Amino acid sequence: MSFKSNLATMAGKSSYWFLHNFMGGGSSLPGKITTKIDPDVLHEMGKNYDVIIVSGTNGKTLTTALIVQVLQEKYDKVLTNKTGSNMVQGIVSTFLESSRPTAGKKGIAVLEVDEANVKPIVEQLRPKMFVLTNIFRDQLDRYGEIYTTYQKIIDGIKLAPDALVVANGDEAIFNSKDLPNPQVYYGIKHQAATDDRKAAPNTDGVLCPVCQHIIHFHYITYANLGDYFCPHCGFKRPDLKFSVNEISAKTPTNSRFMIDGHAYQIEIGGTYNIYNALAAYAVGREVGINPTQIKHAFETNQRIFGRQEEINVAGKEVTIILVKNPVGTNQVIDLLATESEPFSFIGLLNANYADGIDTSWIWDGEFERLPNMNIKQFETGGKRYRDITLRLQVAGVPAEQHRIQPDLEKVVADIPNMPTKKVYILATYTAMMQVRAILTKKGYIKGVKK
Amino acid sequence: MSFSIRVAHLYGDLMNTYGDIGNILVLQFYAKQIGVTVTSKVVSLEEDFQADAYDFAVFGGGQDFEQSIVAKDLQTKKKELIKFIEQNKPLVAVCGGYQMLGKYYVDAEGRKLPGISAMNHYTEQQHEHRFIGDILIKNAATGQEYHGFENHQGVTYLGENEHPLGKVLKGYGNNGTDGTEGAVYKNTTGTYFHGPIMARNGNFAVHMMFQALETKYPDTDFTEMKNQVQISGY
Numbered sequence: 166m167s168f169k170s171n172l173a174t175m176a177g178k179s180s181y182w183f184l185h186n187f188m189g190g191g192s193s194l195p196g197k198i199t200t201k202i203d204p205d206v207l208h209e210m211g212k213n214y215d216v217i218i219v220s221g222t223n224g225k226t227l228t229t230a231l232i233v234q235v236l237q238e239k240y241d242k243v244l245t246n247k248t249g250s251n252m253v254q255g256i257v258s259t260f261l262e263s264s265r266p267t268a269g270k271k272g273i274a275v276l277e278v279d280e281a282n283v284k285p286i287v288e289q290l291r292p293k294m295f296v297l298t299n300i301f302r303d304q305l306d307r308y309g310e311i312y313t314t315y316q317k318i319i320d321g322i323k324l325a326p327d328a329l330v331v332a333n334g335d336e337a338i339f340n341s342k343d344l345p346n347p348q349v350y351y352g353i354k355h356q357a358a359t360d361d362r363k364a365a366p367n368t369d370g371v372l373c374p375v376c377q378h379i380i381h382f383h384y385i386t387y388a389n390l391g392d393y394f395c396p397h398c399g400f401k402r403p404d405l406k407f408s409v410n411e412i413s414a415k416t417p418t419n420s421r422f423m424i425d426g427h428a429y430q431i432e433i434g435g436t437y438n439i440y441n442a443l444a445a446y447a448v449g450r451e452v453g454i455n456p457t458q459i460k461h462a463f464e465t466n467q468r469i470f471g472r473q474e475e476i477n478v479a480g481k482e483v484t485i486i487l488v489k490n491p492v493g494t495n496q497v498i499d500l501l502a503t504e505s506e507p508f509s510f511i512g513l514l515n516a517n518y519a520d521g522i523d524t525s526w527i528w529d530g531e532f533e534r535l536p537n538m539n540i541k542q543f544e545t546g547g548k549r550y551r552d553i554t555l556r557l558q559v560a561g562v563p564a565e566q567h568r569i570q571p572d573l574e575k576v577v578a579d580i581p582n583m584p585t586k587k588v589y590i591l592a593t594y595t596a597m598m599q600v601r602a603i604l605t606k607k608g609y610i611k612g613v614k615k
Numbered sequence: 616m617s618f619s620i621r622v623a624h625l626y627g628d629l630m631n632t633y634g635d636i637g638n639i640l641v642l643q644f645y646a647k648q649i650g651v652t653v654t655s656k657v658v659s660l661e662e663d664f665q666a667d668a669y670d671f672a673v674f675g676g677g678q679d680f681e682q683s684i685v686a687k688d689l690q691t692k693k694k695e696l697i698k699f700i701e702q703n704k705p706l707v708a709v710c711g712g713y714q715m716l717g718k719y720y721v722d723a724e725g726r727k728l729p730g731i732s733a734m735n736h737y738t739e740q741q742h743e744h745r746f747i748g749d750i751l752i753k754n755a756a757t758g759q760e761y762h763g764f765e766n767h768q769g770v771t772y773l774g775e776n777e778h779p780l781g782k783v784l785k786g787y788g789n790n791g792t793d794g795t796e797g798a799v800y801k802n803t804t805g806t807y808f809h810g811p812i813m814a815r816n817g818n819f820a821v822h823m824m825f826q827a828l829e830t831k832y833p834d835t836d837f838t839e840m841k842n843q844v845q846i847s848g849y
């Protein structure tokens with residue numbers, strides 16, 4: 166380690182120590198201090214680790230957590246950026262907070278990396294493996310074209326041509342460019358390749374990357390993911406090294422499925438989470454962890470699935486789910502379709518910067534599926550309640566079951582009077598934060614107390 | 616007598632960046648109120664577009680890559696699209712779709728791509744700047760106000776035989792300088808209002824719906840139906 170790097174690490178570590186002990190926090194500030202002194206500090210610190218980078222637009226956090234869980238079956242300590250600091254400085258902080266691996270022994274690190282930060286990270290850390298989840302357009306981005314996002318990721322991957330790329334084989338874009346790297350694919354192969362269909366009209370990324378015709382699918386798992394093929398030029402899904410061959414049961418809180426003939430279950434719903442588990446399985450197998458150990462890993466620490474907490478509001482079981490774009494919303498609607506009990510549905514739309522200031526995307530959500538579900542009452546609210554109210558009206562939600570309540574305080578007050586035990590709230594970011602604040606104030610969510 | 620509107624969703628699988636499909640859903644919503652059937656079909660790459668097979672068309676915006684592919688294919692549908700427009704059939708074109716109906720447009724990478732010159736506007740590109748935000752305009756002929764959201768880097772200038780959809784009261788509009796937004800030629804409307812302009816502006820949706828009906832059924836008096844419609848714009 167150069168003198169400068171050494172000094173940088175010391176400065177970073179002591180600022181972490183200071184923040185941790187006196188400020189009760191510290192995720193990326195120590196990183197800032199360190200990278201100011203020596204931008205190569207990551208390079209120095211990373212030398213002691215085998216690094217796995219997880220990137221893509223959706224599902225990075227849970228995939229990373231699951232990979233860590235799986236790797237713990239083999240490694241005593243797995244370094245990871247838990248706080249969701251997935252840019253350069255946050256990752257520097259991650260290394261600073263860790264104790265050095267035992268002398269002469271390499272540690273292992275699994276890092277969730279923001280798409281645009283893959284290249285600067287790879288310049289410093291020579292990863293052994295990349296894991297790619299998917300690429301969907303993010304409404305918060307300026308234009309967020311899927312092609313530019315993917316290009317950013319592969320600009321980084323190409324700098325480490327020896328690293329193995331473990332990619333979602335059901336995502337055509339991951340098969341669109343030649344890479345110098347060794348590659349393996351994972352995907353869902355639970356249906357026969359007999360059908361020939363196109364994606365719904367409002368689906369992104371359906372142009373064949375080879376001949377620019379519309380790609381077709383034998384089946385679609387969600388959005389533009391599935392067993393794709395191009396009838397025009399023969400471009401098709403690559404061979405899958407790791408595949409889910411059966412989805413046995415889906416509920417909003419549990420998924421059971423088979424990977425390569427082994428039965429697994431995770432305590433979370435949603436097809437997208439089956440993909441996350443599959444990615445973690447693929448990584449585990451690539452580093453020599455066996456299917457039984459992976460099963461053990463998935464069932465050990467259920468808290469990692471704990472994003473969708475259930476809140477008890479005067480006897481009602483309330484689940485708040487964040488929505489921000491059509492793909493995510495459609496996944497949530499898919500999840501609700503697996504609910505076996507009757508429930509009430511609350512849709513809350515804000516349009517502050519953190520929500521996305523353009524609400525047009527709600528028209529790409531498949532709200533038309535809601536009237537066919539066992540929903541006893543609908544309620545819409547938030548700053549942009551007019552938009553979401555009309556969206557549900559157009560979707561065919563009956564007026565007599567639909568309450569309109571712009572004021573979130575009143576929405577929360579309505580919950581105890583809802584006709585069902587289960588209540589699902591779909592909310593954009595700031596609406597969710599506001600509802601949580603109201604629920605905390607009323608004592609339904611226990612704050613962190615000392 | 617039963618009435619129907621057949622919608623062509625032009626390149627609906629490639630040009631649907633911002634909920635453009637909402638325009639069709641909303642058209643169906645209002646049509647249902649008056650017992651009019653709406654059917655919709657995506658007309659995409661290498662597919663035949665026949666003016667006589669449709670009464671209404673929706674043409675949305677897309678990502679740059681998709682738009683460059685569509686711009687080429689659109690030339691093969693040029694003749695029939697111009698015929699459709701000249702027959703006074705309503706067409707709502709948003710962002711990229713709006714740009715392509717004009718003479719030419721320059722994309723984000725500076726490439727100049729020909730439109731189909733069905734209308735006379737043209738679109739240049741501003742550097743390192745986008746017009747993003749809420750927009751409010753007022754239509755000179757009807758006095759109606761329309762509101763929506765714009766997000767575009769292209770700057771459009773109107774040409775002969777077309778007039779703006781509205782005068783900008785708040786926001787940027789076509790080019791941020793001349794106070795115009797959108798373009799109207801016959802019953803075709805081009806606009807930068809994102810995706811569901813017809814959702815947020817029920818008055819505009821209903822206006823376009825009756826244009827389609829009156830063009831298709833010139834001998835029918837729709838006055839009573841017009842009074843029946845409940846506008847839920849917001």
Ligand SMILES: [Zn+2]
Pocket residue numbers: 373374375376377378395396397398399400
């Ligand atoms: Zn092809």
